[in-house]
Amino acid sequence: MLDQILDVRFTTVTVPGYGPVTTRTYNGTIPGPTLRVRGGDVLRLTQINGLPPNPPHRGGHNTPHHANSFNLHTHGMHVSPSGHADNVLRAFAPRTAAQAAAGAAEPRYLTVVDVPVGHPAGTYWYHPHLHGSTAEQIAGGMAGVIVVEGDIDEVPEIKAAADIIVCINELKLKDGEVPAFTSGSWMTDVPSVFTVNGTVNPTITLRPGEVQRWRVVAATAFTALQLTIAHDHGHLPVLQIAQDGVAFTEPVTLTEIDLAMGNRADILVRGGEPGSYTLRATGVPGPLMTVRVTGEPLDPPMTLPTSLPPGRPFLDERDIAHPDADREVVFHADPGVFPGAFPNAFRMLGTHATPPADPDGDLTHDPAYGLFDPGYANHTLRLGTVERWTVRSDETMPAFNHPFHLHTNQLLLTHRNGRRLDPPVWHDTIGLTGGTPGRSATFLVAYEDFTGHALAHCHQLHHEDLGMMQNVTYVQDPPPAAE
Known part of the structure; x- marks a missing residue:
């Protein structure tokens, strides 16, 4: 069993490359903690709602409302949508003003997800999914990664590679906070700030010949990502081994990875010629991440897999x-x-x-x-x-x-x-x-x-x-x- 507390409240966090931001977070970080489970495990999440009371809402149910209530969705996982599991029809409300004034404890809500034996091993993610508040909360960084460990992790070439989370968040920030979602133009009027693991354009290093496994998560609410690893002399090819948590039948060599909002891709990246590379997305100004290939070359270079365990049988x-x-x-x-x-x-x-x-x-x-x-x-x-x-x-x-x-x-x-x-x-x-x-x-x-x-x-x-x-x-x- 994985037993985890997710504490949700307004937090002032420092986003390296941007500055201080006051926003709703899981446990005071962007993204939230990474959760690792295996098929047959139980994921038990206690969520504390430390947010202030919701202001009154006078619009319809298809307009933004109750931004201080939430729930939890284990995006992509094949688990029960009922009861206390992946049930996005629940509402985790904060204290009312009267309860807060009376000193009532902050409410706690329990999510219990039974991960089936044989669940595909791969990369998934969690985020709030209460209708009317989802966009504003994810635009503030409420998202985290779920890793289901299993057979693909035991492939020798994959097991030898460093396992690295690359969680791409799309934040809507103005004057150091997430403006309230009060109009249909909110999305376009506020430029997006893209972070990787909570930092604007972090740097990752690779030795020539070293292979890393990147779990790339498009935790974006509004923008699709066409990703390339660019260099002055072209693109660094990558080997994709899984899509949305399910292993491919065999690795696929690509120079561009297309991720819609919510998609994930597991890729293997091998360091080539020394130099500085950048992870970029078409239409997004500036690099998402800098990749520096440096240091003593590995001799011989790390190898790449030629076959994979089947992630899930095909339908017909x-x-x-x-x-x-x-x-x-x-x-x-x-x-x-x-x-x-x-x-x-x-x-x-x-x-x-x-x-x-x-x-x-x-x-x-x-x-x-x-x-x-x-x-x-x-x-x-x-x-x-x-x-x-x-x-x-x-x-x-x-x-x-x-x-x-x-x-x-x-x-x-x-x-x-x-x-x-x-x-x-x-x-x-x-x-x-x-x-x-x-x-x-x-x-x-x-x-x-x-x-x-x-x-x-x-x-x-x-x-x-x-x-x-x-x-x-x-x-x-x-x-x-x-x-």
């Missing part, structure tokens, strides 16, 4: 067992249609979209159509079945990205823009950029092991808080009727 279209197994999701935004500070409607349309308030009216301005409704069940998914989903964006601007994230069960990406991937790749979050046409993805998903209520949503968290989210209910598949 032939596993689809019922005729209504195809679902479609379309990410759609209607700009400037609502009065007030949040005029844009961020909708999830397609199969089982939330019904309009006025089916005969103007759907563009409808206040319910395709928006998150906590009382409406968008998808009922039966354990033991395999389904095929196609998700796409109808945005015309390529820069707009609506990553699709499904809780509890991982997604086997089989097609991008109608073209089959060989081999397919396991994900839990799939980035979808705009364009003419917008990007599309087709994946297979098996609903396994756990019943309960969960979510499917856009992982651009500004959009999620404003309603780009759907309810999912996992249920037992009924037994066949008696003959």
Whole structure:
């Protein structure tokens, strides 16, 4: 069992390269503590809410609210979404003003996650997921890494490499704090500050011939990352061994790693020619991290693996067992249609979209159509079945990205823009950029092991808080009727 306290309160932390910041943190650090478990372990997290009382909220449920309440999501893990486990429908509220004045103790909330035996070994992360407060909290640094240890760590070439967390946080800071999320322009009006392990542009060193394993976590709320390790003479190639916590069938050599918000990539980096390299993301000013290759070369150089233990068996279209197994999701935004500070409607349309308030009216301005409704069940998914989903964006601007994230069960990406991937790749979050046409993805998903209520949503968290989210209910598949 891993027993960990996560103390959440406003803390003034020093971000090297930026300065002092007052923000909500886990245990006073950005990111929070790294949690390491193995299949069969129990992750027991006691969370203390030391935040001040929430101010009154007079808007709808799809506007930001209750920024001092939270809960916990173990992003990407195949664990129960019910009870005290990965249940993002819980709310961990702070003391009320009256309770604080009376000297009541700060409330404690318990999360207990049973990690299944055989859970894929890899890199995951945790963050708050209370609807209405998620974006503001993650933009302040409330995120941490979960490592599930297992078979891939025993591959000799991987075991010999230093195991290094590279957690990329995207902070929204103004005058040394996170401004309250009070308008739809909040995201674009406040420039992002990117940190790696809590520092702006830290430096990591490699000896020539040394191999390091980097667990790269895109703990970003708003920005996708196209990562390269750049040098004056080109790019340093890397060997990717896992995506979103699941090992590849074999290592893949890349010069660019595409991570949507919430994605992770396990990569092996080997030091080459001595010199200074930089980890950069397309569209992000300045380097994320400096990589200095220096020192006495290793002779012989450390070796790289040529094979990996299978992270998870693939699914096949032939596993689809019922005729209504195809679902479609379309990410759609209607700009400037609502009065007030949040005029844009961020909708999830397609199969089982939330019904309009006025089916005969103007759907563009409808206040319910395709928006998150906590009382409406968008998808009922039966354990033991395999389904095929196609998700796409109808945005015309390529820069707009609506990553699709499904809780509890991982997604086997089989097609991008109608073209089959060989081999397919396991994900839990799939980035979808705009364009003419917008990007599309087709994946297979098996609903396994756990019943309960969960979510499917856009992982651009500004959009999620404003309603780009759907309810999912996992249920037992009924037994066949008696003959």
